[in-house]
Amino acid sequence: MSAFPQPLTGMAAPLLRDNVDTDTIIPSREMRSTGRTGLADGMFAPWRYSDADTRSENPDFVLNQPEYRGSAILAAGSNFGCGSSREHAVWALAEYGIKAIIATSFAPIFRSNCIRNFILPITLDRAVVEALAGHEVTIDLAALALTCGDQGYPFTLEVEAHEMLTHGLDAIDLTLQQAAAIDAWTLADRAARPWVYDLTRPAPTPQQEPARP
Amino acid sequence: MARTLFAKIWDAHRVASLPGGADLIAIDRVFLHERTGAAALARMAEMSRALRDPARVFAVMDHIVDTRPGRGDGTLMKGGEGFITETRAACKAAGITLFDVNDERQGIVHVISPEQGIVLPGVTLVAPDSHTCTQGAFGALAWGIGSSEAEHAMVTGTLRMERPRTMRVEFTGDVPAGVTAKDMVLALIAAHGAGGGAGHVVEFAGKAVRALDMEARMTLCNMATEFSAMTGIIAPDAKTFEYLAGRPFAPADFTAPYWQELVSDQDAAFDAAITMDASQLAPMVSWGTSPEHTIPITATVPQGPARAHDYIGLPAGVLLAGTPLNAAFIGSCTNSRISDLRRAAAILKGRRISPAIQKALVVPGSMAVKRQAEAEGLDTVFKEAGFEWRMSGCSLCFYAGGEGFPEGSRAISSTNRNFEGRQGPGIRTHIASPETVAASALAGAIADPRDYAR
Numbered sequence: 010m011s012a013f014p015q016p017l018t019g020m021a022a023p024l025l026r027d028n029v030d031t032d033t034i035i036p037s038r039e040m041r042s043t044g045r046t047g048l049a050d051g052m053f054a055p056w057r058y059s060d061a062d063t064r065s066e067n068p069d070f071v072l073n074q075p076e077y078r079g080s081a082i083l084a085a086g087s088n089f090g091c092g093s094s095r096e097h098a099v100w101a102l103a104e105y106g107i108k109a110i111i112a113t114s115f116a117p118i119f120r121s122n123c124i125r126n127f128i129l130p131i132t133l134d135r136a137v138v139e140a141l142a143g144h145e146v147t148i149d150l151a152a153l154a155l156t157c158g159d160q161g162y163p164f165t166l167e168v169e170a171h172e173m174l175t176h177g178l179d180a181i182d183l184t185l186q187q188a189a190a191i192d193a194w195t196l197a198d199r200a201a202r203p204w205v206y207d208l209t210r211p212a213p214t215p216q217q218e219p220a221r222p
Numbered sequence: 223m224a225r226t227l228f229a230k231i232w233d234a235h236r237v238a239s240l241p242g243g244a245d246l247i248a249i250d251r252v253f254l255h256e257r258t259g260a261a262a263l264a265r266m267a268e269m270s271r272a273l274r275d276p277a278r279v280f281a282v283m284d285h286i287v288d289t290r291p292g293r294g295d296g297t298l299m300k301g302g303e304g305f306i307t308e309t310r311a312a313c314k315a316a317g318i319t320l321f322d323v324n325d326e327r328q329g330i331v332h333v334i335s336p337e338q339g340i341v342l343p344g345v346t347l348v349a350p351d352s353h354t355c356t357q358g359a360f361g362a363l364a365w366g367i368g369s370s371e372a373e374h375a376m377v378t379g380t381l382r383m384e385r386p387r388t389m390r391v392e393f394t395g396d397v398p399a400g401v402t403a404k405d406m407v408l409a410l411i412a413a414h415g416a417g418g419g420a421g422h423v424v425e426f427a428g429k430a431v432r433a434l435d436m437e438a439r440m441t442l443c444n445m446a447t448e449f450s451a452m453t454g455i456i457a458p459d460a461k462t463f464e465y466l467a468g469r470p471f472a473p474a475d476f477t478a479p480y481w482q483e484l485v486s487d488q489d490a491a492f493d494a495a496i497t498m499d500a501s502q503l504a505p506m507v508s509w510g511t512s513p514e515h516t517i518p519i520t521a522t523v524p525q526g527p528a529r530a531h532d533y534i535g536l537p538a539g540v541l542l543a544g545t546p547l548n549a550a551f552i553g554s555c556t557n558s559r560i561s562d563l564r565r566a567a568a569i570l571k572g573r574r575i576s577p578a579i580q581k582a583l584v585v586p587g588s589m590a591v592k593r594q595a596e597a598e599g600l601d602t603v604f605k606e607a608g609f610e611w612r613m614s615g616c617s618l619c620f621y622a623g624g625e626g627f628p629e630g631s632r633a634i635s636s637t638n639r640n641f642e643g644r645q646g647p648g649i650r651t652h653i654a655s656p657e658t659v660a661a662s663a664l665a666g667a668i669a670d671p672r673d674y675a676r
Contacts, residue, residue, distance in 0.1 A: 026529065028416050028512045030641045038623030041301050043260035043308050055643045088417040088450055092639060093620075094352040095258055096368035114417055117452055118352055122368035167384055169242030180370070181271065184378040187238055187246060191379055194237040194248060202480075204473045205250045205345060208277050 012177035013129055014081075016149045017108055021157075022071050022080035023142035029085060030092035031119060035101040036061075037093075048101035072105075079105075084142035085112035087135075090119025099126045109148055111155070113138055124170045127177060131155065131164045150175060224487035226388050227457050228423045231363045231484075235346050237380055247383045249375040251278055251340060251347040254318070255331050256309040257285035258350035262372040263312035274379040276317035280340055281309060283323045284330045286622050289585050289612035295323060298624030329588020329614040332356035332440070332555040336465070337590055339472025343458035343484045348375050353555045353638065354453070355446040359439035360466065361458035361484050363423070366447060386452045387493035389422040390486075393430035395501030400672035402565075403438035404557060404636070404655040406430065407445040408506035408516045410498060416514040419451030422494060425486060426456050430500035436465045437559040444556045445638050448513040457485040505671055507654045508640045509542050510534055515640070519543050519658065519670045533642050534650050535632075543668050545652075549633035550575065550582040550663035551645075552609070554619040557636035557656045558587030560594050566636075566656040567600045569664070569674045570607040576666025580628045582609045585617040609663070621646035634662040 038061075039051025050064070059067040066073045072080060083102075089112040090098060099122040102110075109129040123130045129150060133141075146157045153171070155162045172178060184191075199206050225233070238246040254262065259281055266273070273279060286302040287293065295306045306323065313320040321328045327338060332353055335341045343361035348354060350372040357364035367381070375381055393406055411418065424446050426439075434442065439456050446454030456462075463476035504518035510530035517524065523531075525538040536545065552558070552566050563586065575582055584604045586592035592614055595601055601611045618625060619637040626646040627633055633651050636659050637644075640651040654662070657671035664674060 027527070028514070030639070030644075032620065032639070032641050032644050036643060037257075037620050038299070040257070043264050043305055045261060045265070055647065061647065088420070091416060091448075091450060092352065092641060094350055094366040094368055096261070096350070096370060097258075099368070114420055114450075116417075116450055117420065118366050118368060118447075121371065125368060125370040167242060167244065169240060169244050169382065172242060180382055181374050181377050184246065184374065184380055184382060187378075187380075190238045190246070191248070195379065198248065202344075204342065206275075206278070208471050 013127055013150050013174040014108060015151060016147050017081060018145065018147040019081045020077055021082045021084040021111060021141050021144060021146045022077040023084050024071055025084065025086050025139065025142055027086040028088045028091055031090055031095050031098035032092055034090065034098040035095065040095065040097050045100045046104065048097055049104035052101040052105050081106050081108040082146060082148070083107060083110045084138050085110055087113040089115050091116035094118045096122045099123055099128060103128055111138055111141060124173060125180060127174055129174055133162060133164060137162055224489040224491070226486040226490045226492060227361065227425060227455060227484060228363065228388050229490070231344055231346065232385065234344070240382060244382050244384050246380050247346060248380050249348055250345040251280070252372060252375050253331050253335055253340070253347065253349040253354070254279070254281040254372065255285050255349070255351060256283045256305045258369050259372065260305055260309040260312060262350060262369040262376065263316060264308070265369070266373050266377065267312065267315070271373070271377045273316050273318070273376045279316070279318045279376055280321070281313045281318050282321040282328060282331050282334060283309065284328070285616045286624070287323055287615040289615045289617045291613060293323065293613055299622040300624070302622065302624065326589050329590065330555045330558065330616055332444070333559060333587035333591065336360060336436070336440070337469065337588055339466050339469025342466065342472060343462060343481060348372065348381065352447040353444055355451070356440050356444040356555055358443040358446065358453050358455040359436060360462055361456060363453065363455065365453040387422045389419060389424045389451070389494040389496065390492040391424050391426050391496045391498065392428035393426070393498050393500040394428050395430060395499050397430050397433070397500045397503065400505055400657065400675060401503045402655045402657070403434055403441040405503055405506045406498070406500060407442050408508070408513065408653070409503050410496070411445065411449050411513045412506065412516040413498070414449070414496060416448060416512050417450045419446060419449035422451050424449065424451045424454045425492070426454055431456060432459070435561065436461055437561045440559070441556055445513065448638055505655060505658050507542055507658060507668055508652050509536055511640055511642050513638070513640060513653065517542060519668070543670060545632070545668045546578060547632050547634050547662055547667055548578055548580045549627040549631040550579055550659050551618050551633055551635040551637065552656050552659050553583065553585030553587070553617050554637040555587065556638045558585060558591065560591050562636065562656040563591065563595050563600050564598070566660040567603040568676060569657050569660040569671060571603045573607055573664050575608040575663040578666035579608065579663050580631070582663050583612060583618060584609045585612040586614045588614050618645055620644055621649070634659045634668060
């Protein structure tokens, strides 16, 4: 996975509803394999298509409008990405080409999934998001600032998320550098809380229900 | 210094403070299911990464399994069988304890984890499932994560986490008859919004919470994610220890002083606090497309977002009670445990659901719940009332592309999400307690369970 483009300029596609949920971003029926790919086509399927089976487009949906088709930036309302933890929502957005989402707030699991997949979640006040929506914006990750016309808007990001997006870091690789600390902690904890580790493991029980003929 | 229960668990699990301000938090338990867990296991295999401690990782088939009797790996969802067979193979290769399709311990992840004693007070437990917060009812720090984080937890035994803020939600007073934990949490979300808990771990406390049994506490914590909280948690007490003692993966007893210390200290400071008067609550039903669009059953639909009114087909000002229905669902990690089924059955006993109801399902939360219900004759009550009686699984809490409600249905559902299309394209969902679902199925319209109490 590549790091975040620096800088990123594009149209902020307006999707200003509150509580946009991950079922809408990628419906369960569009999650057809255990892989992380092949999801962009199903992204926002209930809104994007007038008929999800034939994929005939709903012209009213923002990303079907010529000026926003293929946008890398979404401008959204509050609690964006609420609901199911499915990372498929973020994989679908990333595969489509979304690089940044500007919202008034994010649901926590979704936001964390964004960072792990190098999509930049930017939280700004509602008045600012509404002012940006539908306009070209430039996002400068290094400066943690966004510009729209002659207006500049700073935003905040946790130090670690900033590093990860900037350098495309893998969280597991980073944490494995702490292996010695984890080992030491576990050794001490095993003595303090043996019940966490010493699990009796009952044998699997036989099948209980007959199969349908 | 006085600390919250959350802080005690967090501090005890902090392996390191990371340079950027986050903490490296040890994870005691990981639970996977076939819908999102397989993706994590597949990536781990692809990256040649091993599990740090497979004995502390568990998996279950619940999300897309067939719930019709006599099931195998086949699913009504096209391609669903691949999720099941891949998950099974990946669990076997990794040495993970799997509760397979026809294992007698199978059930919805958040129902079977307590049944098996996998969740314990004071542990950290994560699962790639947003409703993992359910398990906070046992005094665990349990929260939902993505597949990448699940992979991180399995490989490293830790997660990199920003410390959340804390919120205390106190329910004072006594809950009136006919009002349940489901109504309590819906009332909280209705009052403070679907984003009301954002950034916080919510500790549920107060007299009305202490009075709840463990199953009701699970219902309360279950919808912390609908409040946008990282999770919910309830301090363990005698009920908690009694429930867990001697379960297959749990300690035989909880008498050691350690367990008694898992409470927020008297003077512990929370970053936010909310008080709800439980004695003033009524049965709650959602009217719109977010859990925050919820009102007492006696109320009229308020003015909300135009889109929500359009989708649900109810204008502002109408009475919610009496809205005609044609589908009913009792199940999900919110309300599918034996006490939920008992309360719904008490309303249905000796009665028939309305002919207007074209599809009515009861899906027990686990095979253990199913067996217990059958031992009590509840299956007969449901079947005689006109409900289908199913094997356990998540079923129609969400539409996966297989089984669905009849086109254009308006459903009353004991689930947790009334999103557009959640239970199928165009399906309109009203979420409520199991007794409200039962009463409404009898009436063929949204109905007050108190009118059907015996």
